[in-house]
Amino acid sequence: MLDAPPPDPATRLPAPAPLGRPSALSIRGLYKRFGDKIAVDGIDLDVPAGSFFGLVGPNGAGKTTTLSMATGLLRPDAGRLSILGVDVWSDPTAAKALVGVLSDGIALFDRLSGEQLVTYHGLLNGMDRETVAQRTRDLLELLDMTEAAGKLVVDYSAGMTKKIALATALVHAPRLLVLDEPFESVDPVSAANIRDILQGYVENGGTVIVSSHAMDLVQRMCDHVAIIAAGRVLAAGTVDDVRRGQDLEDVFVDLVGGRHHSRGPSWLRTF
Numbered sequence: 001m002l003d004a005p006p007p008d009p010a011t012r013l014p015a016p017a018p019l020g021r022p023s024a025l026s027i028r029g030l031y032k033r034f035g036d037k038i039a040v041d042g043i044d045l046d047v048p049a050g051s052f053f054g055l056v057g058p059n060g061a062g063k064t065t066t067l068s069m070a071t072g073l074l075r076p077d078a079g080r081l082s083i084l085g086v087d088v089w090s091d092p093t094a095a096k097a098l099v100g101v102l103s104d105g106i107a108l109f110d111r112l113s114g115e116q117l118v119t120y121h122g123l124l125n126g127m128d129r130e131t132v133a134q135r136t137r138d139l140l141e142l143l144d145m146t147e148a149a150g151k152l153v154v155d156y157s158a159g160m161t162k163k164i165a166l167a168t169a170l171v172h173a174p175r176l177l178v179l180d181e182p183f184e185s186v187d188p189v190s191a192a193n194i195r196d197i198l199q200g201y202v203e204n205g206g207t208v209i210v211s212s213h214a215m216d217l218v219q220r221m222c223d224h225v226a227i228i229a230a231g232r233v234l235a236a237g238t239v240d241d242v243r244r245g246q247d248l249e250d251v252f253v254d255l256v257g258g259r260h261h262s263r264g265p266s267w268l269r270t271f
């Protein structure tokens with residue numbers, strides 16, 4: 001669709017093609033530049049339907065940029081993206097109906113209460129008032145937010161804001177959930193509850209993509225993973241294939257590099 005400033009194919013590792021299962025998200029030749037900075041440099045990736053997929057990479061690797069393009073929030077310079085076979089950028093309305101998004105840093109209508117915000121998202125997705133009201137109640141209860149339902153989102157803590165944003169992503173029961181750093185700022189009990197919800201969602205045929213820096217969490221929670229750095233895929237596949245018996249964190253550090261093995265400057269060691 002969009003014409004390429006083509007990435008160099010010789011320096012790109014292709015993601016393994018999935019066998020037998022359709023892709024919940026398919027990314028081909030994705031490319032995005034901000035001024036001189038190439039944020040996404042020719043990413044090819046398949047997220048199998050029904051998978052719990054972790055997207056990991058160092059700061060500035062291009063995770064948020066990739067997920068923003070995949071969910072119709074940011075226009076790619078080049079490449080194709082499809083969600084369950086629907087092209088994201090030629091049919092954005094149909095694609096967006098299939099996906100729930102929790103985006104890092106996206107502005108919420110924070111002058112609404114939590115309950116109003118979730119309701120608003122449900123209505124925007126074309127659901128009737130009764131269904132929206134029922135689902136909003138269910139989600140607020142699941143996420144331990146019933147007491148804060150009437151409070152303005154602007155007055156929420158970071159973790160509460162994350163939880164209400166997750167509720168807005170879930171309310172229309174999308175087939176694919178794309179969650180950028182869903183556990184950041186969330187307390188351990190809420191995180192465990194969210195993990196259970198997501199696990200149940202995947203067991204019932206949904207697909208979850210999470211970006212995270214928490215390697216042990218990705219190793220425990222996800223069945224597939226992609227490691228990206230400098231806008232490229234360094235490894236992708238099942239978690240077991242990528243980590244080959246090692247800790248995912250060690251594989252990540254080996255692939256990405258950048259460990260200093262230093263105890264810091266001398267002035268930090270003078271006490």
Ligand SMILES: Nc1ncnc2c1ncn2[C@@H]1O[C@H](COP(=O)(O)OP(=O)(O)OP(=O)(O)O)[C@@H](O)[C@H]1O
Nearest residue numbers: 034037038039057058059060061062063064065066
């Ligand atoms: N709107 C923008 N304008 C200019 N540069 C941008 C913009 N968005 C992202 N970048 C740059 O693109 C690169 C990739 O950023 P991105 O936010 O996708 O990384 P990330 O992997 O999500 O990082 P983190 O783990 O720190 O959240 C970075 O160098 C970032 O500075």
